[in-house]
Amino acid sequence: MSGNSISEADKSYVVSVVVPVYNEEESVRPLVKAIDESLKDAGFEWELLLVNDGSSDRTLHVAMEVQQEYGKHIRLIALQRNFGQTAAMQAGIEQSAGDYIVTLDGDLQNDPADIPRMVQRLIDRDLDLLVGWRKDRKDNMLIRKVPSRIANWLIGKTTGVKLNDYGCSLKVYRGSVIRNVKLYGEMHRFIPAWVAIHVPVERIEEVEVNHHARQFGESKYTISRVYRVILDLISVIFFMRFRTRPSHFFGPIGMACGGIGALMMLILGFQKFLLGEEIGGRPMLIIGVLLIVMAIQFITTGILAEIMSRTYYESSNRSTYEFKEIVYQEPEETESES
Incomplete structure (x- = not known):
């Protein structure tokens, strides 16, 4: 050989x-x-x-x-x-x-x-x-x-x-x-x-x-x-x-978009109501609104993906873990038991 x-x-x-x-x-x-x-x-x-x-x-x-x-x-x-x-x-x-x-x-x-x-x-x-x-x-x-x-x-x-x-x-x-x-x-x-x-x-x-x-x-x-x-x-x-927690992927993206969008809207609100500036034609207004909408979409997508993931594992009887082997040993008898 x-x-x-x-x-x-x-x-x-x-x-x-x-x-x-x-x-x-x-x-x-x-x-x-x-x-x-x-x-x-x-x-x-x-x-x-x-x-x-x-x-x-x-x-x-x-x-x-x-x-x-x-x-x-x-x-x-x-x-x-x-x-x-x-x-x-x-x-x-x-x-x-x-x-x-x-x-x-x-x-x-x-x-x-x-x-x-x-x-x-x-x-x-x-x-x-x-x-x-x-x-x-x-x-x-x-x-x-x-x-x-x-x-x-x-x-x-x-x-x-x-x-x-x-x-x-x-x-x-x-x-x-x-x-x-x-x-x-x-x-x-x-x-x-x-x-x-x-x-x-x-x-x-x-x-x-x-x-x-x-x-x-x-x-x-x-x-x-x-x-x-x-x-x-x-x-x-x-x-x-x-794979088992898709909301952790979509959620941070949505929160980041929402945070930036909210910050932009706060700045524009300050300029509008306290400084009396006109903000209707500002690009920041459009970008801020779009970011907030994107945030809602990403977070919603994460929730829906989470529901689909759990439905898949539960309906298919699949687990989020896999066995390599299960080891079982008979307990040794003590002198008092013998």
């Missing part, structure tokens, strides 16, 4: 590898071959879930051929249309059966040879998420690397989960944790932050992984993702800090 293999005590674990693919007909076959060669002697049972995200080329057809070649541990999930990487990843996670779940891209840029080592590290260090760090990236510096570094710094600063590479799809999760995380929109790049809602930040780490230049097809990355990252980041911050 190789040095990357899981120890004998851990052989009972099953690892699910989830790979979303979209228009990757040339990459599917070498990808499955690389995964099979990397895991066939790893020392644990594994399955591969190829999630075809509505490809418009022959990706689905090639994937079906590969499934016939390699056997039933290669599972194929075909989505009705192109829903995006996040939805495809969520579909694969929901259909997986593994105790540990690995995700990676289908373009051959992530190296499947890193998987056994990462799974072993996650188990040895008792982590809930291990993120790959493409330290030596084989991408265009201007289009990919610079925006990525800025985004990594910004996300780490605002969420408190400081990682060097949020964008690396090669990640290993504890199955019981990631299945409690629901991914929407294009939130796959914020998975460590979403996981941090459920577990302590200390249970999330990163490790250097290999990275290869794209061999086939074209990158799906465009510069338009930059503004979407900023919008998604706002949503992540809200859910991380104010």
Whole structure:
């Protein structure tokens, strides 16, 4: 057994590898071959879930051929249309059966040879998420690397989960944790932050992984993702800090607007009634009224959001906490009881 293999005590674990693919007909076959060669002697049972995200080329057809070649541990999930990487990843996670779940891209840029080592590290260090760090990236510096570094710094600063590479799809999760995380929109790049809602930040780490230049097809990355990252980041911050108390998010904004608006109205009232000045054409009057109206709207929105939050948790029987485990020990019998 190789040095990357899981120890004998851990052989009972099953690892699910989830790979979303979209228009990757040339990459599917070498990808499955690389995964099979990397895991066939790893020392644990594994399955591969190829999630075809509505490809418009022959990706689905090639994937079906590969499934016939390699056997039933290669599972194929075909989505009705192109829903995006996040939805495809969520579909694969929901259909997986593994105790540990690995995700990676289908373009051959992530190296499947890193998987056994990462799974072993996650188990040895008792982590809930291990993120790959493409330290030596084989991408265009201007289009990919610079925006990525800025985004990594910004996300780490605002969420408190400081990682060097949020964008690396090669990640290993504890199955019981990631299945409690629901991914929407294009939130796959914020998975460590979403996981941090459920577990302590200390249970999330990163490790250097290999990275290869794209061999086939074209990158799906465009510069338009930059503004979407900023919008998604706002949503992540809200859910991380104010998911169960949304009024604490809207309330301070409303109170700040109301305080400034009230101060402006007091100044104008003083000038009108004590100094006899005309204030009808003053811009401050319009701004003050608008700020007070905004304050009422923000505070009202916070109250309504609070009601919706409580209704959601109560109607769905969800709690604002999650158990890791419940430990019960039988009390020891004393001599007087025996």
